[in-house]
Amino acid sequence: MSQSTDRTAALPIEPRGPLDVTVRVPGSKSITNRALICAALARGESHLYGGLESEDTEVMRGALTALGIHLDSQHDPWLVGGRGGELLGPPAPLYTANSGTTARFVTAAACLADGPVVVDGGPRMRERPISDLVDALSALGARAHVEGENGCPPVVLEGGGLSGGEIEIDASRSSQYVSAVLMAAPYAQYDVTLRFVDDVIVSRPYIDLTIDVMKAFGAEVAWLDGPGREALSVRAGAHYGPRHYHIEPDASAATYPFCAAAIAGGRVRIENIPDRSHQSDFGILGLLERMGCQVTRDGSSVTVEGPENGLKSLGEVDMNHMSDAALTYAVLCLFADGPTTITNVAHIRIKETDRLAALETELKRLGARAEATESSLRIQPGPLHGAQIETYDDHRMAMAFSLAGLRVPGVIIKDPNCVVKTWPDYFEVLKHL
Numbered sequence: 001m002s003q004s005t006d007r008t009a010a011l012p013i014e015p016r017g018p019l020d021v022t023v024r025v026p027g028s029k030s031i032t033n034r035a036l037i038c039a040a041l042a043r044g045e046s047h048l049y050g051g052l053e054s055e056d057t058e059v060m061r062g063a064l065t066a067l068g069i070h071l072d073s074q075h076d077p078w079l080v081g082g083r084g085g086e087l088l089g090p091p092a093p094l095y096t097a098n099s100g101t102t103a104r105f106v107t108a109a110a111c112l113a114d115g116p117v118v119v120d121g122g123p124r125m126r127e128r129p130i131s132d133l134v135d136a137l138s139a140l141g142a143r144a145h146v147e148g149e150n151g152c153p154p155v156v157l158e159g160g161g162l163s164g165g166e167i168e169i170d171a172s173r174s175s176q177y178v179s180a181v182l183m184a185a186p187y188a189q190y191d192v193t194l195r196f197v198d199d200v201i202v203s204r205p206y207i208d209l210t211i212d213v214m215k216a217f218g219a220e221v222a223w224l225d226g227p228g229r230e231a232l233s234v235r236a237g238a239h240y241g242p243r244h245y246h247i248e249p250d251a252s253a254a255t256y257p258f259c260a261a262a263i264a265g266g267r268v269r270i271e272n273i274p275d276r277s278h279q280s281d282f283g284i285l286g287l288l289e290r291m292g293c294q295v296t297r298d299g300s301s302v303t304v305e306g307p308e309n310g311l312k313s314l315g316e317v318d319m320n321h322m323s324d325a326a327l328t329y330a331v332l333c334l335f336a337d338g339p340t341t342i343t344n345v346a347h348i349r350i351k352e353t354d355r356l357a358a359l360e361t362e363l364k365r366l367g368a369r370a371e372a373t374e375s376s377l378r379i380q381p382g383p384l385h386g387a388q389i390e391t392y393d394d395h396r397m398a399m400a401f402s403l404a405g406l407r408v409p410g411v412i413i414k415d416p417n418c419v420v421k422t423w424p425d426y427f428e429v430l431k432h433l
Contacts, residue, residue, distance in 0.1 A: 013405025018266030043084030089115025164190030386410015
């Protein structure tokens with residue numbers, strides 16, 4: 001894994017523009033970690049093309065290896081030797097660092113192990129709740145309990161499998177709980193039906209993304225229409241099979257170069273973007289168009305060209321379904337012609353950091369007015385100036401705020417190497433825009 005910057009360093013961002021560049025974006029983290037789980041539970045060898053090489057996926061591969069999966073990721077494609085849902089109980093706790101997808105997905109998969117499994121993480125992961133997931137797994141017959149404080153890791157899974165059945169799951173804080181249960185569900189003894197507490201589901205497109213990957217590996221999963229209530233059904237026994245699977249570019253990563261064109265002017269082009277994708281952060285393209293940018297699709301490539309007459313404020317924008325892009329969009333709104341309120345994003349308070357609080361603090365540090373509520377953020381552009389930006393060990397804070405430095409002299413990103421979590425070479429790419 002490439003590491004282009006020193007974790008102890010602070011990195012000045014050089015203003016520039018207009019841009020004219022084609023950027024290669026790494027593979028989707030969300031899809032990579034879902035495909036790794038499905039391939040590991042399949043029986044036989046899968047080939048994963050275009051997998052993301054990053055800290056998050058390295059942590060996932062390490063956890064799966066500890067559960068008995070043979071994995072060769074030295075070259076593209078990665079080779080994953082699945083065990084048909086028969087995982088091994090490891091002698092030591094599985095360390096998930098600060099990877100939410102790894103912690104949640106592996107917790108569910110570890111219910112299928114032949115012995116006890118402990119899932120743990122770094123200091124921030126021990127502050128990120130997981131009890132809603134463990135409660136759902138327990139309702140499906142798993143022997144599991146949370147050992148950490150306030151419903152947070154470590155988690156102990158006794159192994160032995162899942163019974164199945166119909167349950168309610170609380171999906172109000174994270175869609176990853178739903179995705180985790182779904183991916184393990186084909187190996188339950190009986191069919192699994194999930195209903196949702198108070199019919200609330202955050203970041204639903206990420207659940208649809210999970211369903212896409214599961215179906216590609218042979219699972220039978222579908223949304224059910226009920227009397228005023230939605231539900232999901234997974235057929236037990238419809239196990240995953242080995243596949244040659246191609247991973248598309250990461251939509252969350254793509255938001256940074258696309259918004260770079262909007263901020264610095266000029267154009268940025270990204271290739272190999274599918275016409276139809278359940279990666280919800282590609283929704284940033286529609287917002288950019290409404291703000292005055294020109295968005296052009298030519299085959300599988302998408303080009304964003306900055307506006308000629310400045311960025312228009314869209315007023316109020318609900319970003320519940322593209323919450324990772326909310327950080328990029330918040331920085332973009334510094335350069336709009338009026339205030340913006342990002343709404344319905346309470347769940348980003350339990351990410352790598354409390355992202356609403358962090359955004360409020362760092363936007364103010366650049367000279368804007370910003371006010372966070374429990375679930376929203378209002379941004380009032382103002383005269384901007386340089387500042388040292390705290391990144392809170394959060395890769396998306398570092399990448400998003402670097403974009404401000406394309407227009408504002410004196411922006412310095414502290415702890416730039418936190419981007420190894422999802423895009424190790426990000427600052428090298430930014431340097432050569």
